[in-house]
Amino acid sequence: MTETNKTWVLRSRPVGDIKDGDLELVESPLAPLADGEVRARTIYLSLDPTNRIWMSDVDAYLPPVGLGDTMRGGGIGVITESRFDGLQPGDVVNTGLAHWALYNTLPGASLAKLPTLPGVPLTAFTGPLGATGMTAYFGLMDIAKPKAGETVVVSAAAGAVGSMVGQIAKIQGCRVVGIAGSDAKCKWLVETAGLDAAINYKTEDVGAALDKHCPDGIDINFENVGGEIMDAVIARLNDFSRMPLCGLISTYNATDPVPGPYNFANLLMRRTLVKGFIVIDYFPRFPEGIQQMAMWLMEGKLKFETDIVQGFENAPASLSRLFEGKNLGKLVVQVSDEPK
Amino acid sequence: MTETNKTWVLRSRPVGDIKDGDLELVESPLAPLADGEVRARTIYLSLDPTNRIWMSDVDAYLPPVGLGDTMRGGGIGVITESRFDGLQPGDVVNTGLAHWALYNTLPGASLAKLPTLPGVPLTAFTGPLGATGMTAYFGLMDIAKPKAGETVVVSAAAGAVGSMVGQIAKIQGCRVVGIAGSDAKCKWLVETAGLDAAINYKTEDVGAALDKHCPDGIDINFENVGGEIMDAVIARLNDFSRMPLCGLISTYNATDPVPGPYNFANLLMRRTLVKGFIVIDYFPRFPEGIQQMAMWLMEGKLKFETDIVQGFENAPASLSRLFEGKNLGKLVVQVSDEPK
Structure with a gap:
């Protein structure tokens, strides 16, 4: 021992x-x-x-x-x-x-x-059956409530949470655009995870790319990042859009005060629902989420790295x-x- | 003719x-x-x-x-x-x-x-039976869902919407603190509208005054104003707080981009629900709101100017x-x- x-x-x-x-x-x-x-x-x-x-x-x-x-x-x-x-x-x-x-x-x-x-x-x-998978599952399904045909944008899309969000949204019949930080990640998102498009925020103009890939606007923004990327998404939200507020990783290392989104007023004009959440609040419902995610995994519908x-x-x-x-x-x- | x-x-x-x-x-x-x-x-x-x-x-x-x-x-x-x-x-x-x-x-x-x-x-x-009254009624009752004993803060509290929000929240059994821009308005809020406290943002430190008047934190922020006042309230929100986003009057005349709340991350940490809304979305439910507000008016429970x-x-x-x-x-x- x-x-x-x-x-x-x-x-x-x-x-x-x-x-x-x-x-x-x-x-x-x-x-x-x-x-x-x-x-x-x-x-x-x-x-x-x-x-x-x-x-x-x-x-x-x-x-x-x-x-x-x-x-x-x-x-x-x-x-x-x-x-x-x-x-x-x-x-x-x-x-x-x-x-x-x-x-x-x-x-x-x-x-x-x-x-x-x-x-x-x-x-x-x-991953998919752990806290990050549950974060993706409940944030998207319980807060954003995606409907088939809606457009979903997810930031940090190749991360543990984002990669699940995008695929769950695809399973729900949504158009899904992921934002990530390398061509390799973008390639994985489209070719392996099956997203409709991916944007490399380090090499592309995020706003222009969103305009291109979201011709009908954005119904759901699953927010993991904050900062300028969040602002570009908020500017393109549709009426009655939803924004699960899951993470703001761009700000966690900040040493100075970080301004909120410059397009904050658009949350009012578009009647957006923003809901902060922490996965531990869903702990009592984990069995439900794990069961569903395990089913999708075994059916081969969820890829994970x-x-x-x-x-x-x-x-x-x-x-x-x-x-x-x-x-x-x-x-x-x-x-x-x-x-x- | x-x-x-x-x-x-x-x-x-x-x-x-x-x-x-x-x-x-x-x-x-x-x-x-x-x-x-x-x-x-x-x-x-x-x-x-x-x-x-x-x-x-x-x-x-x-x-x-x-x-x-x-x-x-x-x-x-x-x-x-x-x-x-x-x-x-x-x-x-x-x-x-x-x-x-x-x-x-x-x-x-x-x-x-x-x-x-x-x-x-x-x-x-x-007022109370018009669009501003309906804004107050549905924003508070449908989005914020106040519970007796909760603390409600309302900005532009002596305005057409705010003055109704504060009184409806009192009828629901809440502790209500109003923020307004003159001593005369603050006096009206406490002595006529029956709020628990009022803060004159032009002469008081709003953060310190909120600390004093909201010893148990803030459960509901009915937001009419935006800017620094909103930031001070967001910093003091409780877990699972609600924030009907009704107006951002401090920004409507702005000619430069306006930063969002510096305490935006607190909406995540506190699991706050923020919901933009426009009263015209509630038009089909106006009869319900008008009936209730008319009842309270005739019972003498709502004062209005x-x-x-x-x-x-x-x-x-x-x-x-x-x-x-x-x-x-x-x-x-x-x-x-x-x-x-």
């Missing part, structure tokens, strides 16, 4: 980009389990934009991680010890809101053994891949091997 | 504030009525912030008024001639989306005779009262006498 844990501890709050020393890898002894607890060895650590939010001393949807505390995060783990009747060593679980740790000690009652789905790799539970970085020691540096737009699909750190 | 009409014609699009010459008062002959038409002499012309929007060449919720066209607007009129069976000379009607004209020629089928309500003056049909400017020739200059914050309650121009 392993007696030593490794965890990433927050030492200083990043100013702008994360720098060496903001997080420190520390070793600590593992305490014996209490009744009802289990120990899970992390297989895949999920890296998400929200990790960056939690490092800042701002009043977000959860309190910031305290200085000196272990970084908050989740992923897929395998049970190594259990004092909870419902879980046995070898069971694989989604650790939920746990820690950046080689081993997490968790209340067994908060976890459920993941099912084995034919042809679906374990990494799917970090996982950007896997090897080695727990690379977690902090890898987070920057999200902000530099380097990942295609879900970014994870592989901390240990999958069970045989 | 009067043979000559007077109308205000848009000659040039205002840059910033409306200036002399942007509108011109012209006389024109009255054409004979066609079958189904009626002629209504304007008694009260309604002046509203939206009039200013219609003068700009922007893609708002209705097309702009064309240069050389009669200014769009509505109010209360009395039928002087009728070729429509349902209306007779002497009947009083709400002219709806008509024109800035001494006489409007209208399809009779689009109008309904206004009822006489005991103790309720005719001006009520320009009408800021009456005498003389049709003063219409364009009087519109600036809205932007300078001079009006308490509904601003109208009295164009002709009420029927005896």
Whole structure:
């Protein structure tokens, strides 16, 4: 039995980009389990934009991680010890809101053994069947309520959330245009994910490209990014459009106040519904979302990519891949091997 | 029978504030009525912030008024001639989306005779029982869905819409804080309208005053103004707050791009619902709103003020009262006498 844990501890709050020393890898002894607890060895650590939010001393949807505390995060783990009747060593679980740790000690009652789905790799539970998949599913289906024939635009379209949003919208019969940051991502969006068009915001005039690819205007803007791209989309919204407000990744590293959309008044003129949401609010409905997404996955209707970085020691540096737009699909750190 | 009409014609699009010459008062002959038409002499012309929007060449919720066209607007009129069976000379009607004209020629089928309500003056049909009252009623009740005990903030609180929003929210059992631009308005809001507190944004630090008067945060922001006041309110929204986006009067005269709220990200973190709306979308439900507002009026639960400017020739200059914050309650121009 392993007696030593490794965890990433927050030492200083990043100013702008994360720098060496903001997080420190520390070793600590593992305490014996209490009744009802289990120990899970992390297989895949999920890296998400929200990790960056939690490092800042701002009043977000959860309190910031305290200085000196272990970084908050989740992923897929395998049970190594259990004092909870419902879980046995070898069971694989989604650790939920746990820690950046080689081993997490968790209340067994908060976890459920993941099912084995034919042809679906374990990494799917970090993406389409994990928090990012649920973010896409509920943000689009519950807030935006797409109707066949409508035009949907999604930003950060090749990311973990965006890549699912675009494909779910296609399943609903929508015209879907994705905005992403490289030709390779745009190619994936059209050729693999089956979107109607993709816009490379780094090389194209986003407004002109939206005019070209959305000749009937935009009914749904699934917002992941903020900033100028959001403004260009807002300017082209149709009457009674909907805008699930999922993320504003362009602003999370900002050190100065960020102006809201210059086209804010268009939200009034177009009678747009904007709804901020955080996926944890949908936690009670996760089974419904996972069931539907698993069905689509097994039917081959959802493609997904996982950007896997090897080695727990690379977690902090890898987070920057999200902000530099380097990942295609879900970014994870592989901390240990999958069970045989 | 009067043979000559007077109308205000848009000659040039205002840059910033409306200036002399942007509108011109012209006389024109009255054409004979066609079958189904009626002629209504304007008694009260309604002046509203939206009039200013219609003068700009922007893609708002209705097309702009064309240069050389009669200014769009509505109010209360009395039928002087009728070729429509349902209306007779002497009947009083709400002219709806008509024109800035001494006489409007209208399809009779689009109008309904206004009822006489005991103790309720005719001006009520320009305010609580008119478009501004319906804006307040549906924006608050249908979008914000107030619950007893919640905290509601309303900007432009002493205006035609805001003054109704605050009182309806009080009827729903909410704590209500109004933001207005003079001590006289604040006094009216607290002493006459019965709000819990009022903030004079011209003399007080709005953020500090909101902190004081909203110790439990803000559940509903009924937005009429935009700009810095909106930002201060957004910063203090509670989780799952609602924000009917009714007006952005602080920006309508702007000549440069206006940044959206700097606290836009808080709409995400707080899972706020923002919903732009235009009262004409609720037209099919007006009878429901008018019935409820009339009931409250007759029960003495709604106080209202009408800021009456005498003389049709003063219409364009009087519109600036809205932007300078001079009006308490509904601003109208009295164009002709009420029927005896």
